[in-house]
Amino acid sequence: MPQKRPLILVTNDDGINAPGIRTLIKIMNTLGDVCVVAPDSPQSGMGHAITINDTLYCNKITVAKGSPQIEFSCSGTPVDCVKIAVNEILKRKPDLCVSGINHGSNSSINVIYSGTMSAAVEAGTQGIPSIGFSLLDYSLEADFDPTIKYVKTIAFQCLKNGLPKGVVLNVNIPKLTENEIKGFKVCRQANAHWEEKFDKRTNPLGQDYYWLTGEFVNEDKGEDTDEWALHNGYVSVVPTQFDLTAHHAIKEINSWDI
Amino acid sequence: MPQKRPLILVTNDDGINAPGIRTLIKIMNTLGDVCVVAPDSPQSGMGHAITINDTLYCNKITVAKGSPQIEFSCSGTPVDCVKIAVNEILKRKPDLCVSGINHGSNSSINVIYSGTMSAAVEAGTQGIPSIGFSLLDYSLEADFDPTIKYVKTIAFQCLKNGLPKGVVLNVNIPKLTENEIKGFKVCRQANAHWEEKFDKRTNPLGQDYYWLTGEFVNEDKGEDTDEWALHNGYVSVVPTQFDLTAHHAIKEINSWDI
Numbered sequence: 001m002p003q004k005r006p007l008i009l010v011t012n013d014d015g016i017n018a019p020g021i022r023t024l025i026k027i028m029n030t031l032g033d034v035c036v037v038a039p040d041s042p043q044s045g046m047g048h049a050i051t052i053n054d055t056l057y058c059n060k061i062t063v064a065k066g067s068p069q070i071e072f073s074c075s076g077t078p079v080d081c082v083k084i085a086v087n088e089i090l091k092r093k094p095d096l097c098v099s100g101i102n103h104g105s106n107s108s109i110n111v112i113y114s115g116t117m118s119a120a121v122e123a124g125t126q127g128i129p130s131i132g133f134s135l136l137d138y139s140l141e142a143d144f145d146p147t148i149k150y151v152k153t154i155a156f157q158c159l160k161n162g163l164p165k166g167v168v169l170n171v172n173i174p175k176l177t178e179n180e181i182k183g184f185k186v187c188r189q190a191n192a193h194w195e196e197k198f199d200k201r202t203n204p205l206g207q208d209y210y211w212l213t214g215e216f217v218n219e220d221k222g223e224d225t226d227e228w229a230l231h232n233g234y235v236s237v238v239p240t241q242f243d244l245t246a247h248h249a250i251k252e253i254n255s256w257d258i
Numbered sequence: 259m260p261q262k263r264p265l266i267l268v269t270n271d272d273g274i275n276a277p278g279i280r281t282l283i284k285i286m287n288t289l290g291d292v293c294v295v296a297p298d299s300p301q302s303g304m305g306h307a308i309t310i311n312d313t314l315y316c317n318k319i320t321v322a323k324g325s326p327q328i329e330f331s332c333s334g335t336p337v338d339c340v341k342i343a344v345n346e347i348l349k350r351k352p353d354l355c356v357s358g359i360n361h362g363s364n365s366s367i368n369v370i371y372s373g374t375m376s377a378a379v380e381a382g383t384q385g386i387p388s389i390g391f392s393l394l395d396y397s398l399e400a401d402f403d404p405t406i407k408y409v410k411t412i413a414f415q416c417l418k419n420g421l422p423k424g425v426v427l428n429v430n431i432p433k434l435t436e437n438e439i440k441g442f443k444v445c446r447q448a449n450a451h452w453e454e455k456f457d458k459r460t461n462p463l464g465q466d467y468y469w470l471t472g473e474f475v476n477e478d479k480g481e482d483t484d485e486w487a488l489h490n491g492y493v494s495v496v497p498t499q500f501d502l503t504a505h506h507a508i509k510e511i512n513s514w515d516i
Contacts, residue, residue: 047337048305048370056456056468079305084468087454109383111502112306125367125451157514166449167504169511184516188503191424193383196345198314210314210342237516239507244369245446246425249497253427256415258442
């Protein structure tokens with residue numbers, strides 16, 4: 001646990017006004033000094049995108065008078081928010097970065113598309129203990145109250161224990177009441193993928209266009225996965241890394257005739 | 259090696275008219291039947307972003323009359339291109355997906371920001387052997403001729419041997435002549451990160467804005483890394499995975515009081 005009151009950076013991908021981040025800010029205010037730097041508009045599905053060919057705006061705002069937290073609204077992606085927070089806004093490295101609470105799942109393969117998790121990963125690359133939180137409810141009217149106890153517990157433990165180097169946490173919470181949730185399961189990312197169906201339409205100018213729609217396919221029946229945990233009433237906690245090296249495959253590729 | 263002539267999907271993040279993808283198409287035409295689905299504009303730094311709140315356009319185009327390849331220009335991100343190619347355009351699953359050749363490095367931590375590599379990873383999630391290629395030269399006038407021999411060799415080996423499940427290749431090529439390049443090194447992703455410096459300016463309306471600029475910091479002195487290989491004249495080949503689970507950290511997180 002940091003000696004002084006912890007400094008906590010809060011961000012998300014649903015935008016600074018989303019109910020999920022408002023809940024997260026409320027929880028973090030009970031644990032430390034909070035600085036919010038979050039996108040000014042929804043950035044779902046932005047993955048680890050950064051803004052390199054365009055300008056970034058980042059303005060101090062007041063969402064509710066008398067709030068303890070400091071808030072900045074940023075025109076960029078979730079990863080931009082973390083970069084500008086750490087390198088431009090904050091006077092010292094935060095003790096914790098939390099991202100979310102996302103409106104919708106970021107379990108399994110969704111981790112690679114998720115702006116929420118990419119923000120957490122970015123903070124991780126900067127050496128900041130970091131957690132992405134998601135609730136399995138896409139609705140803007142989702143009830144975040146049942147998440148409070150679980151989010152607070154894991155954030156407190158992360159402040160107390162730190163995280164192994166190169167590791168951030170991907171925490172997903174099932175859409176259940178607080179009492180229905182059975183607790184935490186530390187697990188691995190389930191082996192799943194998306195099968196897309198493109199909805200083809202024609203615009204008023206006669207040009208074809210598409211909407212991306214898809215079906216999540218989980219081919220992993222393991223009981224040590226995040227998908228299993230969530231389907232069985234647990235909060236899933238996946239330690240997630242940004243060293244993407246498939247170490248086990250180096251020997252095989254080395255056997256190639258290259 | 260597939261019995262019939264292989265079907266090869268080609269994409270990139272610099273846009274369908276970039277010199278890098280033109281070189282890649284030329285090489286792939288010597289190995290199989292080529293379908294190009296690539297962004298209609300530069301998409302560098304887009305990471306694994308997908309288009310979920312907007313329409314996608316994808317049009318058949320002819321870049322040069324008489325070319326053997328089929329080409330589609332897509333309004334979306336590199337990952338969108340792969341999804342629409344596999345699920346809407348192609349009649350069968352391709353035998354290989356290649357992405358690039360990127361104008362600039364995607365070694366080390368750059369893999370997580372890279373649209374080039376994210377396209378390759380997306381194809382990997384769909385079970386397609388897949389390679390991202392990058393040349394360490396950001397210039398639009400970069401000379402891609404020295405890459406030809408190396409790109410062809412590794413693509414041929416990938417068609418012949420396949421790839422382990424859940425693994426794609428991140429191939430970076432140093433900016434050297436063909437003869438100066440010493441060969442391939444299969445390696446791990448170097449442990450590095452970006453330290454950003456934001457260039458703050460004021461627009462004509464008196465509003466502050468920023469440009470993201472940064473410095474790449476490699477704190478990894480290992481001789482088994484992609485950074486070492488590239489600095490020593492080798493083409494780096496990093497087997498890259500999209501199971502992000504930090505398996506080694508599960509035990510430690512399980513010891514938390516949660």
